Amino acid sequence: xxxxxxLKFGEGEDRNKMAxxxxxxxxxxxxxxxxxxxxxxxxRRNQEAGESIDEYLSVLRNMAKTCGFCDCMRELxxxxxxxxxxxxxKTREELLSMHDFTLMKAIEISRAREAATLHMKALKSExxxxxxxxxxxxxxxxxxxxxxxxxxxx
Numbered sequence: 001x002x003x004x005x006x007l008k009f010g011e012g013e014d015r016n017k018m019a020x021x022x023x024x025x026x027x028x029x030x031x032x033x034x035x036x037x038x039x040x041x042x043x044r045r046n047q048e049a050g051e052s053i054d055e056y057l058s059v060l061r062n063m064a065k066t067c068g069f070c071d072c073m074r075e076l077x078x079x080x081x082x083x084x085x086x087x088x089x090k091t092r093e094e095l096l097s098m099h100d101f102t103l104m105k106a107i108e109i110s111r112a113r114e115a116a117t118l119h120m121k122a123l124k125s126e127x128x129x130x131x132x133x134x135x136x137x138x139x140x141x142x143x144x145x146x147x148x149x150x151x152x153x154x
Contacts, residue, residue, distance in 0.1 A: 003028060035068035042067050042077075046085035053110040057082060079103040088113060 007024045009015050042063045047056040060078050069077055083095050083106065091113045095106050 035066070038063070038066040038068070042081065045081070047087045049087065053086070053107070053114050056085070057107065060085075075103050079106055082106055082110070086110065088117070 003025075004021070007015070007021070007028065009020065009024070013020045013024075015021065042060070045059065045063060047053070051059075057078070060081055064074050064078055067077075079102070082103070083092060086092055088110075091110055094109060094113070095101065098105065098109075
């Protein structure tokens with residue numbers, strides 16, 4: 001409370017608005033951010049291996065908060081960087097081929113392609129396991145002891 005009571009609010013700032021109070025607390029506890037360095041980090045950040053599209057988007061949104069982007073440009077810059085920083089070239093190609101490109105559409109397509117890729121990997125893994133199991137069964141039949149009498153199930 002002492003810190004809150006000691007905060008100085010300038011013109012256009014309201015001590016009763018949570019956003020203004022949080023901004024003042026951030027400045028008090030974190031100090032002045034270097035926006036050019038924050039933008040540098042934002043622009044260098046690409047999707048990492050094993051990172052889902054939702055995780056990557058969350059990181060971009062959090063980074064964009066400290067870059068000093070105006071509200072009208074923040075979503076556009078995130079959208080642009082999502083397009084530039086994703087790992088999957090086929091998704092990037094699909095996004096680039098869109099005529100009415102929006103952040104929401106980019107997220108939907110990226111999520112759908114990510115899910116499809118995971119499903120394809122699971123299907124391929126299942127097929128490989130079936131082939132391995134069939135191969136084991138064939139080997140097992142070939143290597144039965146011929147001296148033992150085979151009994152029929154009937």
